[in-house]
Amino acid sequence: MAKKIQAAHAGTQPAKSAVKPKKVVGTNRSEAHAAIEEELVRALQSHLPYWQLSAEESSRSVIFAKYLDSLAKLNLCRDELVALGFSLGRATISYDTPPLDAVRAEKEKEIADEYRIQLDSPVNNAGADLGALPIEEIRDHLNLALNNATRKLITQFVDGLAALMSRQLIGMAHWPSENTIKYWYCRHRVTTQAAFTTATSELVRSRTDTFRVHRLRTDTVEHRKVQYVPTTVTRECHRHDAIDAHSCSIKEATVVIPQNIKELIDAIPAWMRPSIRIADGYLIRKRNEDRQTISSSVISQVDVREEVTTTYFHGTDPALLLGNLVLIGWGPAEIEEERKAEGKRQVVAQCLSGANDWGMPAFIIQVLILALGNKLVVHPVGLMLVMFAFASSVFCFARCIRFVFQAKSMQMDELGVQLTVAGPALMFAGLEMFIVLRSPPWMVMGVLIACLGGYLVYKSPFYRSL
Secondary structure: OHHHHHHHHHHHHHHHHHHHHHHHOOOOOOHHHHHHHHHHHHHHHOOOHHHHOOOOOOOHHHHHHHHHHHHHHHHHHHHHHHHHHHHHHHHOEEEOOOOOHHHHHHHHHHHHHOOOOOOOOOOOOOOHHHHOOOHHHHHHHHHHHHHHHHHHHHHHHHHHHHHHHHOOOOEEEEEEEOOEEEEEEEEEEEEEOOOEEEEEEEEEEEEEEEOOOOEEEEEEEEEEEEEEOOEEEEEEEEEEEEEEEEEEEOOOOOOOOOHHHHHHHHHOOOOOHHHEEEEEEEEEEEEEEEEEEEEOOOOOOOOEEEEEEEEOOOOEOOEEEEOOEEEEEOOHHHHHHHHHHHHHHHHHHHHHHHHHHHHHHHHHHHHHHHHHHHHHOOOHHHHHHHHHHHHHHHHHHHHHHHHHHHHHOOOOOHHHHHHHHHHHHHHHHHHHHHHHHOOHHHHHHHHHHHHHHHHHHHHOHHHHOO
């Protein structure tokens, strides 16, 4: 059986793989790409239920069930590979300044669409005619069909990566020796400028009604305001040379990995991860080739400017490899940015923890005053206790607000901080006067104080930004 399948592959598969790369890349499939293909085919087949069947299995229902489960698994892997292409495109994007959400969504979709890889869905070759054959012939046919479906999926994926490389969207690595590497990869840098708004008016409909002594004309004018954000997208081709280089698996990597690369790694299917390597070395040369495209919704003419610059850096120089294909890379600058970002995330987490530690007691104290205050204020000591509890809650709330300011990196003078604290404090004070004291003069005063606190909350820049 094995010899028959092997002979069938030897007669059909090489002819298919010899033609397809010419259509995509324009050259014969390289040995490196063929090695990637074989490795991914073996990795994917090891996760298909059909290949886990024992050679002695003779139940048709079990054989076809495993085959259909394997086709479903292949279809799921196809979806994962398509999503991986989009994740790869998004991972190449960086922003000079945080953009608006609409700009971010538009540019991510625009760039990610360039990384789209077309993959065909697997075809179900099972049928009643095949089920009527002897078990050995069924196994031979399904073995060949499933093997071809797996190879077709992986071939299309590798060819898609080769097409991305030919368009300089992903790169390639070359090892001149065991511990030296030279490679290139692509990044997209997005820069946004201040938004501007245009207003237009257009007559869209006009109607004239004739009466006995006069005419009435009704014009409908459409007024439109459109906000535009000038955006500059720079495609950067990074070419790196490194010494003392080595590669390791994702689990063994100790280098700092930026957040966008982590998201890309998370998108890599589990069956493919053992084939992914992270190369690292000591960067001794870096060259950037930039193609700058100025794009905006209102600019019909696209200005394309190409420039080549050479800069010198040193430090660790990682890259994410699939065989000799470089999916993406990062260098000393990105590593330093990620360390700063990680430090900032830790500061934000500590500030939010501090805000929770101080905000929760303030809230609990206010709830206790509302629940028990009317029973305590009838005694002078109880009244003093309520006043002390309220003052304590305001102090806790002020500490909470200061921690929130630090977490959001907001700069505000002392008067602004006091007004930010005073708004909710006055609202709670008015509410407690209305509920606890329960006499008309105090209730009216409580409403007025609560309204004053609500006005301060409405005018506060902090609360308006939430």
